[in-house]
Amino acid sequence: MLQLSNVSFQYKKKPVLQDLSFSFPIGQIIGLVGENGSGKSTLMKVLAGLLRPTAGEITLEGEPVTRRSADKIAYLPDTDLFFEYYTGEQLFQHYASQFEDFSYDKACIVAQFLQVDTRTKLRQLSKGNRGRMKMAATLGREVPYYVMDEPFAGLDPIVREQLIKGLIQFTDIENQTILLSTHELYEVEPILDQIILLQAGSIMAYENVETLRDVANKDAVEWMKGFYRPSVKNSDS
Amino acid sequence: MTMDFSRDKPIYSQLVDRICGDILKGKLQLGDRLPSVREYAVETGVNVNTVQRVYKELEAMNITETKRGQGTFITSNEERIELLREEMKNQLAENFLTSIEALGFSKEEMLVVLKNKA
Numbered sequence: 001m002l003q004l005s006n007v008s009f010q011y012k013k014k015p016v017l018q019d020l021s022f023s024f025p026i027g028q029i030i031g032l033v034g035e036n037g038s039g040k041s042t043l044m045k046v047l048a049g050l051l052r053p054t055a056g057e058i059t060l061e062g063e064p065v066t067r068r069s070a071d072k073i074a075y076l077p078d079t080d081l082f083f084e085y086y087t088g089e090q091l092f093q094h095y096a097s098q099f100e101d102f103s104y105d106k107a108c109i110v111a112q113f114l115q116v117d118t119r120t121k122l123r124q125l126s127k128g129n130r131g132r133m134k135m136a137a138t139l140g141r142e143v144p145y146y147v148m149d150e151p152f153a154g155l156d157p158i159v160r161e162q163l164i165k166g167l168i169q170f171t172d173i174e175n176q177t178i179l180l181s182t183h184e185l186y187e188v189e190p191i192l193d194q195i196i197l198l199q200a201g202s203i204m205a206y207e208n209v210e211t212l213r214d215v216a217n218k219d220a221v222e223w224m225k226g227f228y229r230p231s232v233k234n235s236d237s
Numbered sequence: 238m239t240m241d242f243s244r245d246k247p248i249y250s251q252l253v254d255r256i257c258g259d260i261l262k263g264k265l266q267l268g269d270r271l272p273s274v275r276e277y278a279v280e281t282g283v284n285v286n287t288v289q290r291v292y293k294e295l296e297a298m299n300i301t302e303t304k305r306g307q308g309t310f311i312t313s314n315e316e317r318i319e320l321l322r323e324e325m326k327n328q329l330a331e332n333f334l335t336s337i338e339a340l341g342f343s344k345e346e347m348l349v350v351l352k353n354k355a
Contacts, residue, residue, distance in 0.1 A: 168278045173285045190248055190283040210247045219244040
Protein backbone atom coordinates (compact mmCIF):
# COMPACT_ATOMS: atom_id res chain seq x y z
CA MET A 1 0.00 0.00 0.00
CA LEU A 2 1.20 3.46 -0.95
CA GLN A 3 0.53 5.91 1.82
CA LEU A 4 0.89 9.64 2.33
CA SER A 5 1.04 10.96 5.88
CA ASN A 6 0.81 14.72 6.40
CA VAL A 7 2.83 15.39 3.26
CA SER A 8 3.62 18.98 2.35
CA PHE A 9 5.82 20.31 -0.39
CA GLN A 10 7.12 23.83 -0.87
CA TYR A 11 8.78 25.27 -3.90
CA LYS A 12 10.86 28.34 -3.03
CA LYS A 13 8.76 28.88 0.08
CA LYS A 14 5.57 28.68 -1.94
CA PRO A 15 3.37 25.86 -0.64
CA VAL A 16 2.44 23.45 -3.45
CA LEU A 17 1.13 20.50 -1.46
CA GLN A 18 -0.45 21.05 1.91
CA ASP A 19 -0.69 18.40 4.58
CA LEU A 20 -1.87 15.52 2.43
CA SER A 21 -2.79 12.22 4.04
CA PHE A 22 -4.07 9.41 1.89
CA SER A 23 -3.83 5.66 1.35
CA PHE A 24 -3.94 4.45 -2.22
CA PRO A 25 -5.99 1.26 -2.43
CA ILE A 26 -4.44 -1.66 -4.32
CA GLY A 27 -5.95 -2.97 -7.52
CA GLN A 28 -7.61 0.21 -8.67
CA ILE A 29 -7.29 2.80 -11.36
CA ILE A 30 -7.36 6.17 -9.67
CA GLY A 31 -7.80 9.44 -11.53
CA LEU A 32 -6.18 12.58 -10.19
CA VAL A 33 -7.99 15.69 -11.37
CA GLY A 34 -7.81 19.38 -10.63
CA GLU A 35 -7.11 22.62 -12.45
CA ASN A 36 -3.65 23.61 -13.67
CA GLY A 37 -1.42 24.54 -10.78
CA SER A 38 -3.39 22.52 -8.22
CA GLY A 39 -0.32 20.38 -7.49
CA LYS A 40 -1.04 17.22 -9.51
CA SER A 41 2.39 16.93 -11.15
CA THR A 42 4.18 17.71 -7.91
CA LEU A 43 2.14 15.10 -6.06
CA MET A 44 3.00 12.50 -8.68
CA LYS A 45 6.70 13.30 -8.50
CA VAL A 46 6.63 13.11 -4.74
CA LEU A 47 4.84 9.76 -4.92
CA ALA A 48 7.35 8.41 -7.41
CA GLY A 49 10.20 9.45 -5.14
CA LEU A 50 11.51 12.07 -7.57
CA LEU A 51 10.89 14.97 -5.21
CA ARG A 52 11.33 14.82 -1.48
CA PRO A 53 8.46 16.24 0.55
CA THR A 54 9.23 19.26 2.70
CA ALA A 55 7.31 17.66 5.55
CA GLY A 56 5.52 14.41 6.20
CA GLU A 57 6.17 10.90 5.03
CA ILE A 58 5.39 8.65 2.09
CA THR A 59 5.61 4.93 2.57
CA LEU A 60 5.29 2.01 0.21
CA GLU A 61 4.44 -1.24 1.95
CA GLY A 62 5.73 0.35 5.14
CA GLU A 63 9.08 1.49 3.72
CA PRO A 64 9.82 5.18 3.11
CA VAL A 65 9.66 6.14 -0.57
CA THR A 66 12.94 7.39 -2.03
CA ARG A 67 14.46 7.48 -5.50
CA ARG A 68 15.20 3.80 -5.00
CA SER A 69 11.47 3.07 -4.85
CA ALA A 70 11.61 3.31 -8.62
CA ASP A 71 11.82 -0.46 -8.65
CA LYS A 72 8.20 -0.65 -7.49
CA ILE A 73 6.78 2.47 -9.10
CA ALA A 74 6.80 3.17 -12.84
CA TYR A 75 6.56 6.88 -13.54
CA LEU A 76 5.37 8.33 -16.83
CA PRO A 77 6.54 11.95 -17.12
CA ASP A 78 4.41 14.61 -18.75
CA THR A 79 7.30 15.95 -20.85
CA ASP A 80 6.94 15.52 -24.57
CA LEU A 81 10.65 15.65 -25.36
CA PHE A 82 11.59 12.35 -23.89
CA PHE A 83 14.84 10.63 -24.96
CA GLU A 84 14.35 12.32 -28.30
CA TYR A 85 17.53 10.99 -29.91
CA TYR A 86 16.64 7.37 -29.22
CA THR A 87 14.60 5.09 -31.40
CA GLY A 88 11.86 3.13 -29.66
CA GLU A 89 14.12 0.08 -29.59
CA GLN A 90 16.94 2.09 -28.02
CA LEU A 91 14.51 3.59 -25.54
CA PHE A 92 13.41 0.09 -24.52
CA GLN A 93 17.03 -1.05 -24.25
CA HIS A 94 17.72 1.93 -22.02
CA TYR A 95 14.73 1.07 -19.83
CA ALA A 96 15.91 -2.54 -19.69
CA SER A 97 19.33 -1.36 -18.45
CA GLN A 98 17.72 0.82 -15.77
CA PHE A 99 14.92 -1.37 -14.49
CA GLU A 100 15.21 -5.05 -13.66
CA ASP A 101 11.46 -5.47 -13.99
CA PHE A 102 11.41 -4.15 -17.56
CA SER A 103 10.35 -6.59 -20.25
CA TYR A 104 11.69 -5.60 -23.65
CA ASP A 105 9.31 -8.05 -25.29
CA LYS A 106 6.27 -6.71 -23.51
CA ALA A 107 7.20 -3.13 -24.46
CA CYS A 108 7.46 -4.22 -28.11
CA ILE A 109 4.08 -5.96 -27.89
CA VAL A 110 2.51 -2.83 -26.42
CA ALA A 111 4.13 -0.69 -29.14
CA GLN A 112 2.71 -3.05 -31.74
CA PHE A 113 -0.74 -2.90 -30.13
CA LEU A 114 -0.52 0.90 -30.23
CA GLN A 115 0.73 0.74 -33.82
CA VAL A 116 3.88 2.75 -33.41
CA ASP A 117 7.15 2.05 -35.18
CA THR A 118 10.02 1.28 -32.79
CA ARG A 119 12.79 1.92 -35.34
CA THR A 120 12.21 5.65 -35.78
CA LYS A 121 13.90 8.24 -33.60
CA LEU A 122 11.48 9.71 -31.10
CA ARG A 123 12.33 13.19 -32.35
CA GLN A 124 11.01 12.26 -35.78
CA LEU A 125 7.77 10.83 -34.48
CA SER A 126 4.54 12.79 -34.26
CA LYS A 127 3.41 13.91 -30.84
CA GLY A 128 0.80 11.17 -30.82
CA ASN A 129 3.41 8.53 -31.58
CA ARG A 130 5.71 9.87 -28.88
CA GLY A 131 2.79 9.57 -26.47
CA ARG A 132 2.30 5.97 -27.60
CA MET A 133 5.99 5.19 -27.17
CA LYS A 134 6.06 6.68 -23.69
CA MET A 135 3.10 4.48 -22.75
CA ALA A 136 4.76 1.37 -24.26
CA ALA A 137 7.96 2.01 -22.30
CA THR A 138 6.01 2.55 -19.08
CA LEU A 139 3.81 -0.52 -19.48
CA GLY A 140 6.90 -2.55 -20.34
CA ARG A 141 7.67 -2.40 -16.66
CA GLU A 142 6.09 -4.99 -14.37
CA VAL A 143 5.56 -3.10 -11.14
CA PRO A 144 2.80 -2.88 -8.54
CA TYR A 145 2.36 0.89 -9.09
CA TYR A 146 2.13 3.06 -12.16
CA VAL A 147 2.13 6.81 -11.72
CA MET A 148 1.24 8.55 -14.98
CA ASP A 149 1.37 12.31 -15.36
CA GLU A 150 -1.09 13.39 -18.07
CA PRO A 151 -0.66 10.38 -20.34
CA PHE A 152 -3.40 11.65 -22.70
CA ALA A 153 -2.66 15.40 -22.76
CA GLY A 154 -2.49 17.07 -26.13
CA LEU A 155 -3.27 13.89 -28.06
CA ASP A 156 -6.09 13.43 -30.53
CA PRO A 157 -9.16 11.33 -29.62
CA ILE A 158 -8.00 8.31 -31.66
CA VAL A 159 -4.67 8.16 -29.85
CA ARG A 160 -6.39 8.70 -26.50
CA GLU A 161 -8.75 5.82 -27.14
CA GLN A 162 -5.87 3.57 -28.15
CA LEU A 163 -3.85 4.45 -25.07
CA ILE A 164 -6.85 3.78 -22.86
CA LYS A 165 -7.29 0.37 -24.46
CA GLY A 166 -3.58 -0.32 -24.08
CA LEU A 167 -3.85 0.47 -20.39
CA ILE A 168 -6.71 -1.99 -19.98
CA GLN A 169 -5.03 -4.67 -22.06
CA PHE A 170 -1.59 -4.55 -20.49
CA THR A 171 -2.16 -4.03 -16.80
CA ASP A 172 -3.32 -6.55 -14.27
CA ILE A 173 -5.70 -4.72 -12.01
CA GLU A 174 -5.75 -7.48 -9.43
CA ASN A 175 -2.12 -6.83 -8.61
CA GLN A 176 -1.41 -3.39 -9.94
CA THR A 177 -2.53 0.10 -9.07
CA ILE A 178 -2.56 2.99 -11.52
CA LEU A 179 -2.66 6.62 -10.56
CA LEU A 180 -3.06 8.93 -13.51
CA SER A 181 -3.69 12.63 -13.80
CA THR A 182 -5.91 13.93 -16.55
CA HIS A 183 -7.95 16.82 -17.86
CA GLU A 184 -9.82 14.52 -20.26
CA LEU A 185 -12.11 13.32 -17.52
CA TYR A 186 -15.14 12.66 -19.70
CA GLU A 187 -13.23 10.19 -21.84
CA VAL A 188 -11.15 8.67 -19.09
CA GLU A 189 -13.91 8.16 -16.54
CA PRO A 190 -14.96 4.70 -17.84
CA ILE A 191 -11.60 3.25 -16.81
CA LEU A 192 -11.47 4.88 -13.38
CA ASP A 193 -12.44 3.19 -10.14
CA GLN A 194 -11.75 6.17 -7.94
CA ILE A 195 -11.26 9.85 -8.41
CA ILE A 196 -9.31 12.37 -6.38
CA LEU A 197 -9.84 16.09 -6.75
CA LEU A 198 -6.89 18.28 -5.87
CA GLN A 199 -7.45 21.97 -5.21
CA ALA A 200 -4.67 24.38 -4.21
CA GLY A 201 -2.48 21.52 -3.02
CA SER A 202 -5.12 19.82 -0.88
CA ILE A 203 -7.30 16.79 -1.49
CA MET A 204 -10.75 18.39 -1.81
CA ALA A 205 -12.67 15.21 -2.48
CA TYR A 206 -12.30 11.51 -3.11
CA GLU A 207 -15.02 9.29 -4.55
CA ASN A 208 -15.81 5.98 -6.14
CA VAL A 209 -16.85 6.80 -9.69
CA GLU A 210 -19.67 4.25 -9.95
CA THR A 211 -21.04 5.36 -6.59
CA LEU A 212 -21.25 8.92 -7.91
CA ARG A 213 -23.44 7.76 -10.76
CA ASP A 214 -25.42 5.37 -8.61
CA VAL A 215 -26.12 7.59 -5.64
CA ALA A 216 -25.75 11.13 -6.92
CA ASN A 217 -26.82 10.44 -10.55
CA LYS A 218 -23.81 12.41 -11.69
CA ASP A 219 -20.89 11.56 -13.84
CA ALA A 220 -17.42 12.54 -12.73
CA VAL A 221 -17.38 15.72 -14.82
CA GLU A 222 -20.60 17.01 -13.24
CA TRP A 223 -19.30 16.07 -9.82
CA MET A 224 -16.06 17.94 -10.38
CA LYS A 225 -17.82 21.05 -11.71
CA GLY A 226 -19.75 21.20 -8.46
CA PHE A 227 -16.54 22.15 -6.67
CA TYR A 228 -15.87 25.11 -8.92
CA ARG A 229 -19.32 26.50 -9.62
CA PRO A 230 -20.15 29.55 -7.54
CA SER A 231 -23.01 28.50 -5.28
CA VAL A 232 -26.09 29.86 -7.02
CA LYS A 233 -29.48 28.56 -6.00
CA ASN A 234 -31.49 26.60 -8.58
CA SER A 235 -28.63 26.55 -11.06
CA ASP A 236 -29.91 23.56 -12.90
CA SER A 237 -27.85 23.56 -16.08
CA MET B 238 -15.43 0.65 -30.74
CA THR B 239 -15.46 2.32 -27.35
CA MET B 240 -18.96 2.91 -26.05
CA ASP B 241 -20.57 6.18 -25.21
CA PHE B 242 -22.18 6.10 -21.82
CA SER B 243 -25.02 8.20 -20.55
CA ARG B 244 -24.02 10.39 -17.68
CA ASP B 245 -26.52 9.59 -14.97
CA LYS B 246 -26.36 5.80 -14.69
CA PRO B 247 -23.57 3.56 -13.44
CA ILE B 248 -21.46 2.23 -16.28
CA TYR B 249 -21.82 -1.36 -15.12
CA SER B 250 -25.62 -1.20 -15.35
CA GLN B 251 -25.42 0.34 -18.83
CA LEU B 252 -23.29 -2.62 -19.89
CA VAL B 253 -25.72 -5.09 -18.31
CA ASP B 254 -28.50 -3.43 -20.33
CA ARG B 255 -26.41 -3.60 -23.46
CA ILE B 256 -25.77 -7.32 -23.15
CA CYS B 257 -29.44 -7.97 -22.36
CA GLY B 258 -30.33 -5.88 -25.41
CA ASP B 259 -27.96 -7.90 -27.58
CA ILE B 260 -29.70 -11.08 -26.41
CA LEU B 261 -33.15 -9.74 -27.30
CA LYS B 262 -31.91 -8.50 -30.68
CA GLY B 263 -30.47 -11.93 -31.38
CA LYS B 264 -26.92 -10.62 -31.60
CA LEU B 265 -26.20 -12.96 -28.73
CA GLN B 266 -27.87 -16.37 -28.80
CA LEU B 267 -28.72 -18.91 -26.14
CA GLY B 268 -25.57 -20.74 -25.07
CA ASP B 269 -23.19 -18.25 -26.73
CA ARG B 270 -19.87 -17.70 -25.06
CA LEU B 271 -19.19 -14.16 -23.86
CA PRO B 272 -15.75 -12.61 -24.38
CA SER B 273 -13.36 -12.81 -21.44
CA VAL B 274 -13.55 -10.00 -18.91
CA ARG B 275 -10.43 -8.37 -20.30
CA GLU B 276 -11.52 -8.73 -23.92
CA TYR B 277 -14.84 -7.12 -23.17
CA ALA B 278 -13.12 -4.36 -21.15
CA VAL B 279 -10.83 -3.53 -24.06
CA GLU B 280 -13.71 -3.72 -26.54
CA THR B 281 -15.91 -1.30 -24.60
CA GLY B 282 -13.07 0.80 -23.16
CA VAL B 283 -13.99 0.34 -19.51
CA ASN B 284 -12.19 -0.78 -16.40
CA VAL B 285 -11.70 -4.52 -15.84
CA ASN B 286 -13.25 -4.21 -12.37
CA THR B 287 -16.40 -2.77 -13.96
CA VAL B 288 -16.72 -5.68 -16.40
CA GLN B 289 -16.22 -8.12 -13.56
CA ARG B 290 -19.17 -6.50 -11.86
CA VAL B 291 -21.22 -6.72 -15.07
CA TYR B 292 -20.55 -10.45 -15.37
CA LYS B 293 -21.34 -11.01 -11.70
CA GLU B 294 -24.62 -9.12 -12.08
CA LEU B 295 -25.63 -11.11 -15.18
CA GLU B 296 -24.89 -14.33 -13.38
CA ALA B 297 -26.94 -13.25 -10.36
CA MET B 298 -29.80 -12.51 -12.77
CA ASN B 299 -29.38 -16.06 -14.18
CA ILE B 300 -28.83 -14.59 -17.63
CA THR B 301 -25.38 -16.15 -17.85
CA GLU B 302 -23.66 -19.12 -16.35
CA THR B 303 -19.97 -19.67 -15.76
CA LYS B 304 -18.48 -22.99 -16.67
CA ARG B 305 -15.32 -23.65 -14.79
CA GLY B 306 -12.29 -23.25 -16.99
CA GLN B 307 -14.38 -22.53 -20.07
CA GLY B 308 -15.77 -19.07 -19.55
CA THR B 309 -19.09 -17.31 -19.28
CA PHE B 310 -22.04 -18.35 -21.44
CA ILE B 311 -25.51 -17.00 -22.10
CA THR B 312 -27.99 -19.28 -20.39
CA SER B 313 -29.62 -21.92 -22.53
CA ASN B 314 -32.78 -21.63 -20.46
CA GLU B 315 -35.37 -20.24 -22.88
CA GLU B 316 -37.83 -19.40 -20.10
CA ARG B 317 -35.30 -17.08 -18.52
CA ILE B 318 -34.85 -15.22 -21.79
CA GLU B 319 -38.62 -15.05 -22.26
CA LEU B 320 -38.80 -13.49 -18.80
CA LEU B 321 -36.05 -11.06 -19.77
CA ARG B 322 -38.18 -9.93 -22.72
CA GLU B 323 -41.02 -9.18 -20.34
CA GLU B 324 -38.71 -7.38 -17.92
CA MET B 325 -37.28 -5.22 -20.68
CA LYS B 326 -40.75 -4.39 -21.97
CA ASN B 327 -41.80 -3.31 -18.53
CA GLN B 328 -38.69 -1.25 -18.07
CA LEU B 329 -39.24 0.53 -21.39
CA ALA B 330 -42.85 1.23 -20.47
CA GLU B 331 -41.84 2.62 -17.11
CA ASN B 332 -39.20 4.89 -18.65
CA PHE B 333 -41.81 6.08 -21.12
CA LEU B 334 -44.32 6.82 -18.38
CA THR B 335 -41.74 8.78 -16.44
CA SER B 336 -40.92 10.91 -19.48
CA ILE B 337 -44.52 11.67 -20.40
CA GLU B 338 -45.39 12.45 -16.79
CA ALA B 339 -42.52 14.92 -16.66
CA LEU B 340 -44.05 16.76 -19.63
CA GLY B 341 -47.58 16.55 -18.27
CA PHE B 342 -49.05 14.19 -20.91
CA SER B 343 -51.60 11.62 -19.88
CA LYS B 344 -51.31 7.92 -20.60
CA GLU B 345 -54.59 8.05 -22.51
CA GLU B 346 -53.61 10.80 -24.93
CA MET B 347 -50.27 9.10 -25.55
CA LEU B 348 -52.01 5.80 -26.29
CA VAL B 349 -53.92 7.51 -29.09
CA VAL B 350 -50.67 8.80 -30.55
CA LEU B 351 -49.03 5.39 -30.23
CA LYS B 352 -51.89 3.66 -32.03
CA ASN B 353 -51.90 6.19 -34.85
CA LYS B 354 -48.16 5.75 -35.31
CA ALA B 355 -48.56 2.16 -36.42
